[in-house]
Amino acid sequence: MPATQESLDTLRVALVDLLGDRGVSTDQRTRERASVDEATMSPILTEQLPLGLADLVAYPASADEIAAVLQLAARHGVPVTTRGKGTGNYGQGIPLHGGVVLDTSRARAxxxxxxxxxxxxxxxxxxxxxxxxxxxxxxxxxxxxxxxxxxxxxxxxxxxxxxxxxxxxxxxxxxxxxxxxxxxxxxxxxxxxxxxxxxxxxxxxxxxxxxxxxxxxxxQDWRAVYATFPTFEQALTAVRTLRGTTPAPRLVSADRAEIAAKLPKDPAIAVDRASLRGIIDGVVLEESRDLIEAAGGTVEDVREGLQQTTKVSMLSYNHPIWWLKRNSPDTVWFHVEVGGEALIDRIAEVEAVYPGALLHIEAAHIGPIGMLTAPYTGAEDVYAGYPALRDLGVRVHSPHQYYVDHGVEELVALKQRTDPAGLLNPGHVIDPALVESGGSTASAQPSIPGFGK
CATH class of the missing domain: 3.30.465.10 (Uridine Diphospho-n-acetylenolpyruvylglucosamine Reductase; domain 3)
Known part of the structure; x- marks a missing residue:
């Protein structure tokens, strides 16, 4: 239930007393910015936006102030949605019922x-x-x-x-x-x-x-390793073999040439070859080079330092798909989170589920995982592909939803003890049975551990 205007006005005065004038905002643009995340990665969620709008934005500057803001909001019966940097991709930080967005980004000690x-x-x-x-x-x-x-x-x-x-x-x-x-x-x-x-x-x-x-x-002595391959299938082989080195890589990502061509320009990423980027321990650098070459690839560059390995991280998980979307303005892309050995062993069949599909792949502790992306033709077409993927042995998780879908039964029990009034991020927990059946927004499946934000 949205808060009354009287409650919001009273809360705003109390928050200003606590945080000062610069610690609270009712500005329209500020509230709009604080009420969205990167849910626009999903065209299905984009079609539903805006999903909610904050009435107030609070900026506590310490852990104790975070607790104090929450207490004031609870005292006035105002919903609270917590926010970090707003980099999530699933709408989990959208204040579906208004109230206060509690922005924690200033509490950074x-x-x-x-x-x-x-x-x-x-x-x-x-x-x-x-x-x-x-x-x-x-x-x-x-x-x-x-x-x-x-x-x-x-x-x-x-x-x-x-x-x-x-x-x-x-x-x-x-x-x-x-x-x-x-x-x-x-x-x-x-x-x-x-x-x-x-x-x-x-x-x-x-x-x-x-x-x-x-x-x-x-x-560890991490190195940023860039390699290219004539074909994506060769890169997939390297993803599998590199994962088995000891010590293990910190990250291994690979893309078809069509996605690599959309990534930020870099002399180590060719626009006409499949791309592999890894964060490799220096102890196994030569072994890793041999594995890349044995799969038909070429090591284009090896770079040292935290700045370079962080750059490789920023070209993993959802980021290649984000660059594909940004640099393909004439195409609307959707993506589905997928996992399983079929991503390597049956790649042609996996990509054939959706016309024009491309796979971004990651090595993970549970086997390969990835983002299968394709031109968007409608939500029903997206969901219709899930059974076909599962028939191929692919694990599927839908990114087109804003409710929790991991450990929901346990969460519901916990929330009954910690938030009986339902003030914390209301609307983002639904009945566990609905999660299994897809709820109101997506055909949800159990989460695949290892997916990044």
């Missing part, structure tokens, strides 16, 4: 770097955490392909990315502790271990992550 862990406030960017870890001779277990996204946003709405070949998804041991803001409770609730994991990938619907502690490991 890196609190502590210890032996095997880093603690930071929700608005700290993942790249800043990686830099802080590197200064201490360590590295994050994982970070999303959008490296400038926030730790709170990644844990709330993301799944995995760079580092997931070894460590899986961000709900598989990456998080060791969280400080959670809850409606009806002063201050922050500290949770650890398995209890902390229950708040991960819940879109801020059961509690607002205000501070997080995540795992680090010893720093």
């Amino acid at each position: 890196v609190v502590e770097v210890g032996d095997g862990y880093v603690t930071a406030e929700a608005g700290a960017s993942m790249v800043s955490l990686e830099q802080a870890a590197a200064a201490a001779g360590q590295q994050l277990w994982m970070y999303p392909s959008t490296a400038q996204s926030t730790i709170g946003g990644f844990l709330s709405g993301g799944s995995g990315g760079t580092g997931s070949i070894s460590h899986g998804s961000n709900w598989e041991g990456f998080v060791t502790a969280l400080d959670i803001a809850l409606p009806g409770e002063d201050g922050l609730l500290h949770v650890e271990g398995a209890e902390a994991q229950t708040f991960v990938h819940t879109y801020g619907t059961a509690g607002v992550i205000a501070r997080a502690t995540v795992r680090l490991e010893p720093l």
Whole structure:
């Protein structure tokens, strides 16, 4: 239920007292910007926009202020939708019922770097955490392909990315502790271990992550490796063999020449050859070169340094599809998240499911995963391809939805305890049975661990 104007007006005064004039906005354009994410990646979601509009935007500058904003909103019965940098692709940060968008991007302190862990406030960017870890001779277990996204946003709405070949998804041991803001409770609730994991990938619907502690490991000598291949099928072979090196790569991505031609211009990415980019440990650099050449490829360049490996991360997961969309203005593209060995073994059949389809592929701890993209001809055509993909042995996850579809039964039970009034990101949790059947917006399937934001 949307908040009354009286409640919103009273809340705005209270938020200004807490955060100052610059910490609260009712400006129309500001509210519009705070009410969208990268859901425009999906033409199906785009057709439904705008889905909601914030009445207020609040900018707390610390974990304690995040909790204080939530308490004020709860006291006045105003819904709260939490936001990081707005880099999510699924509409999970859209305030479907208005209210307050709680923008955490100013709460960006890196609190502590210890032996095997880093603690930071929700608005700290993942790249800043990686830099802080590197200064201490360590590295994050994982970070999303959008490296400038926030730790709170990644844990709330993301799944995995760079580092997931070894460590899986961000709900598989990456998080060791969280400080959670809850409606009806002063201050922050500290949770650890398995209890902390229950708040991960819940879109801020059961509690607002205000501070997080995540795992680090010893720093490795990573190199950014660029290779090209005459055919995509040869690149697929290299994706499979590179994944098996020890130590494992931090990332391996590959694209057909048609997608590679749309990526940012780089002398190591040919416009007429399939492209492979990897983050490879220096210990296995020569072994990796041999595997690439054995698959028919050519190593075009090897680059050192965090800036270069981050650049490779930013050309993985959804990013190649984003560049394809941006640089193909005459075509509307959709994508479907897919996984399984059939992406390599039966690539021609997989791409034949949709006319004009192209696959972007990633190596992952559960086998290859990817984004199957094709020209958009309508939502019904998109969903009609899902059974055909499954018949080929492909796992399918729909990106065309704004509700949580991972661990929903457990989330519903948790939310009944932590948010009985339903003020946290309302509309983004639906009946578990509807999730399995597709709900109101998509033919949803169980999430594929390892997909990045």
